[in-house]
Every structure is written in C-alpha cells, then in structure tokens.
Amino acid sequence: MRVEKLNHPVLNRVTYRAYLDGLPVKHVNKFLSHLDKRDFAPNTVKSYAHDLSQYFRYLNKKSLDWKHSDIEVITSFIAFYKHSKADSLSVLPTELGQARSISTINRALASISAFYRYKLNIGELGQSIALEAISTNVSKNPKVKEFLSFASASRPQSVSRELKPFRRAKPVKRKVKTIPEDVQLKLIEFCANSRDRLLICLLLETGMRVGQALQLRHSDIESWDSKLTIFYRLDNSNEVYSKTRTSYEVVITDKWANMYTNYLLNEIGDIESDYVFTKLYRKDGGNRGEPLSYPSVKFLFKRFSNSIGCNITPHMLRHTHATELLRQKVPIEIVSKRLGHSSIETTKNIYEHLTAEDMKNTIFGSKEGIEK
Structure with missing residues (x-):
C-alpha cells in the first residue's frame, strides 16, 4: 500500500x-x-x-x-x-x-x-x-x-x-534548542540574497513558523502600521500551511519593514506574485513568481549547517525568539499570543526549562561572583 x-x-x-x-x-x-x-x-x-x-x-x-x-x-x-x-x-x-x-x-x-x-x-x-x-x-x-x-x-x-x-506512552520532554547570537549573525551573513536574509530575520524577529512565513502574501503586511497578519489558508500553491487555525496579528520591527521595502524595490522587480517569498532565479526556465517551498528553505539550512558543522533548523529560530522574550521578562501571556499558541499552557510546557535553567545560572553565577 x-x-x-x-x-x-x-x-x-x-x-x-x-x-x-x-x-x-x-x-x-x-x-x-x-x-x-x-x-x-x-x-x-x-x-x-x-x-x-x-x-x-x-x-x-x-x-x-x-x-x-x-x-x-x-x-x-x-x-x-x-x-x-x-x-x-x-x-x-x-x-x-x-x-x-x-x-x-x-x-x-x-x-x-x-x-x-x-x-x-x-x-x-x-x-x-x-x-x-x-x-x-x-x-x-x-x-x-x-x-x-x-x-x-x-x-x-x-x-x-x-x-x-x-495507553499512550509519555514522551520524554526535550529541551528546546536555541541559536546563540553569533550563529544568528553567521546565518544572516550566509544568505546569498536579500530574500533569504529577509526570511531569516522575519523568523528570528517574530517567532513565526516557516510555513506561516512561506504562505505570506504582500497584502498581509502593513509596514506603515508595523504589523502583519497570519491567516489560516489551505489553498497555498507551495503546499505549506499555518498550523494555527485562527488568524492573528504580529508586530514587526521598523528594521524588518525597511528590509522588506528594499526587497520590493531591488529584488521583486517585474515578478508578478501575491507571495512575499518567491523563486528569484530559475535555471530551468520556470516561473520566477512561483512561491518558495519548504524543501528550498530546508536546503538552505542544510548548507549552512554543513558550513558550521552544527545542525540548525528553521524551528530553532522560533524557539530562540520565544526564549529571548521570556528571558527579557516579557509576560508569558504576551509570548503565547505572539507565537499563536492556543493556550498559555502550551507555551509553559514547551519553555518550562527556562525556570530551572535561569535559577541555576542565578545561583551559581552569584556564587562565582562571591568567590571572585
């Protein structure tokens, strides 16, 4: 079968x-x-x-x-x-x-x-x-x-x-993997064009899932109001989908909005497509306006992982964004809403490791300071 x-x-x-x-x-x-x-x-x-x-x-x-x-x-x-x-x-x-x-x-x-x-x-x-x-x-x-x-x-x-x-076996909870700041910079520098850099920065700055980013339309972005809307769509031609069924808004930074404007002016050109992230170059003579697919992004991360000798995945950027917000003491209710989680409990279950880890760093960090 x-x-x-x-x-x-x-x-x-x-x-x-x-x-x-x-x-x-x-x-x-x-x-x-x-x-x-x-x-x-x-x-x-x-x-x-x-x-x-x-x-x-x-x-x-x-x-x-x-x-x-x-x-x-x-x-x-x-x-x-x-x-x-x-x-x-x-x-x-x-x-x-x-x-x-x-x-x-x-x-x-x-x-x-x-x-x-x-x-x-x-x-x-x-x-x-x-x-x-x-x-x-x-x-x-x-x-x-x-x-x-x-x-x-x-x-x-x-x-x-x-x-x-x-009875369902209880899965072993794995600690979420994040990307250090120096590796984040290397990933951005590794991108060969402004489209890939725009995508990476969007994932890092918003915590969006890669599927949500790849289904993004130009009409979803309101640069003047510093926000974009993530819609639940099932008719995406690149076969990516937003896991969250409820549409919600995400605040974007002025830096990313400016990158997006430059991308429209310098890269999109005469490409006619509703999708933000499209194929810019086609050696096979295909349509340049075809939306970027997940395998293309996976290939980008695979090449980057091989170059630094460490496995980096798109979802790690989402974990990195959420972890940074929580460490900055942003209320978990806000983080949960930004990530599009259905409940705060989902956010707590995924990022509960932060409490124990931060306590450890605080205690042992203080002890090291006293010893010095």
Missing part, C-alpha cells in the same frame, strides 16, 4: 489517498475523505494516511482482515511497528533498539483509533469486530465509543486493564 498526493476536486487543495496495486483502497480513502470534509489540515490527512498504510501493510503481510482485528492484533502491530525501520516493515535486530519515537507510536495509535471509531459510527463494523475481547462488561452492553478508547483522555474503568497496552 502506498500514499499518493492529489488535488481535491471540490475543496481546491492538496489531499492524500491510499492505493494498493494501483487501485484505491476504498475503506481507507472513505475515512480520509471524511477528514477532508471536516477541514483537517492537509499535513494531518497525510499523517493519518501514512499511519494507516503501515497498519494495513502489516495486516496484508499477516493475511488478516481489518474488520476482524481485535486488541491482540493491534497490540502485535504496535510491537512490530515500534521496532521496524522507518521506511519499511522489516524488523530491526533487537540490539539496534527502538527505531521509532514515542510520539510516532502515539500518533499511529490515534490514527488507528480514529479510523475504527469512524467505521463503527457509520455502521460498517457492527458486531463483527471482537468487542468481547475488550471486557466482559462491554460485550454485554457494547458501546462504539468504548472500542479502542485508548486514544481518549478518559477511559471506562471496565476496560482500563485490558487497554493498558494501548
């Missing part, structure tokens, strides 16, 4: 479908179409499609029917998937350890759960699935929402022990 990208004929956006031996997999694609109608982001639909394709590849390999999969089958799949290569379903030797991260496994569980919930709710499974395998109480009074309820925050007490293998 493979996943293919296509343009949705009605919604006018990119979506994804599953195919087996050149033929569409109807039961999977019907679910993916359901996600499209519910206005799920294309990247989310893509993730569901890939997770389900791995699950169905496993079922096909074991000659199992998805309609009769029970808890034991899904448990076996997760154990298999956890230790298989990222690009195949061949199991790695035990000594090589876990090939997939906890977050990837949790996402696969959520995808499978959502798929079965959908099939149960539309009546395509009925009693054919082994609900009795979950618990005796459920088999006497089956409720569709209880099947595979491991993907929900709340679980019926009667199925708690049986669903224990499916």
Whole structure:
C-alpha cells in the first residue's frame, strides 16, 4: 500500500489517498475523505494516511482482515511497528533498539483509533469486530465509543486493564534548542540574497513558523502600521500551511519593514506574485513568481549547517525568539499570543526549562561572583 498526493476536486487543495496495486483502497480513502470534509489540515490527512498504510501493510503481510482485528492484533502491530525501520516493515535486530519515537507510536495509535471509531459510527463494523475481547462488561452492553478508547483522555474503568497496552506512552520532554547570537549573525551573513536574509530575520524577529512565513502574501503586511497578519489558508500553491487555525496579528520591527521595502524595490522587480517569498532565479526556465517551498528553505539550512558543522533548523529560530522574550521578562501571556499558541499552557510546557535553567545560572553565577 502506498500514499499518493492529489488535488481535491471540490475543496481546491492538496489531499492524500491510499492505493494498493494501483487501485484505491476504498475503506481507507472513505475515512480520509471524511477528514477532508471536516477541514483537517492537509499535513494531518497525510499523517493519518501514512499511519494507516503501515497498519494495513502489516495486516496484508499477516493475511488478516481489518474488520476482524481485535486488541491482540493491534497490540502485535504496535510491537512490530515500534521496532521496524522507518521506511519499511522489516524488523530491526533487537540490539539496534527502538527505531521509532514515542510520539510516532502515539500518533499511529490515534490514527488507528480514529479510523475504527469512524467505521463503527457509520455502521460498517457492527458486531463483527471482537468487542468481547475488550471486557466482559462491554460485550454485554457494547458501546462504539468504548472500542479502542485508548486514544481518549478518559477511559471506562471496565476496560482500563485490558487497554493498558494501548495507553499512550509519555514522551520524554526535550529541551528546546536555541541559536546563540553569533550563529544568528553567521546565518544572516550566509544568505546569498536579500530574500533569504529577509526570511531569516522575519523568523528570528517574530517567532513565526516557516510555513506561516512561506504562505505570506504582500497584502498581509502593513509596514506603515508595523504589523502583519497570519491567516489560516489551505489553498497555498507551495503546499505549506499555518498550523494555527485562527488568524492573528504580529508586530514587526521598523528594521524588518525597511528590509522588506528594499526587497520590493531591488529584488521583486517585474515578478508578478501575491507571495512575499518567491523563486528569484530559475535555471530551468520556470516561473520566477512561483512561491518558495519548504524543501528550498530546508536546503538552505542544510548548507549552512554543513558550513558550521552544527545542525540548525528553521524551528530553532522560533524557539530562540520565544526564549529571548521570556528571558527579557516579557509576560508569558504576551509570548503565547505572539507565537499563536492556543493556550498559555502550551507555551509553559514547551519553555518550562527556562525556570530551572535561569535559577541555576542565578545561583551559581552569584556564587562565582562571591568567590571572585
């Protein structure tokens, strides 16, 4: 089974479908179409499609029917998937350890759960699935929402022990990576044109996600009012998307506004495009007004990382901006709103390391001062 990208004929956006031996997999694609109608982001639909394709590849390999999969089958799949290569379903030797991260496994569980919930709710499974395998109480009074309820925050007490293998593992919180000021300057100097420098400075000065920046239109920028608006769009021709569904405004500096004006005068020229960041040079003779894509930005960061011998990613610029604001004692409510987070708790969870680290620096910094 493979996943293919296509343009949705009605919604006018990119979506994804599953195919087996050149033929569409109807039961999977019907679910993916359901996600499209519910206005799920294309990247989310893509993730569901890939997770389900791995699950169905496993079922096909074991000659199992998805309609009769029970808890034991899904448990076996997760154990298999956890230790298989990222690009195949061949199991790695035990000594090589876990090939997939906890977050990837949790996402696969959520995808499978959502798929079965959908099939149960539309009546395509009925009693054919082994609900009795979950618990005796459920088999006497089956409720569709209880099947595979491991993907929900709340679980019926009667199925708690049986669903224990499916409880999401708690991911290890990683400290966010930021970029030192000297490396920031090197990155800006590394840029070969004003477009790339404008992009890098925008990410550093606003904390925008790279997808938000690449979908930016000229009409979104109000230089005279020192602000820009981030809109949620699904019709971007470069297939980048704003993760935040709610539009919000971001304040820009006069320095960046002046850089933008110079970029319009000196680089854009006769290029006709609504997008701010476009391809300026085309050796293949293609359209110069085509919006810049994420692979192009990824390639820029890869070349820069190779030049300094240290891995630098676009998202690290976002973390750097947020960290600098918090260290400057900017209220977390303001930082959260600037980053476009849905709640302050999201911001706290990501940047909670600052409290412990700053306390350590304060304590030991003071001690060093006394000793000197």
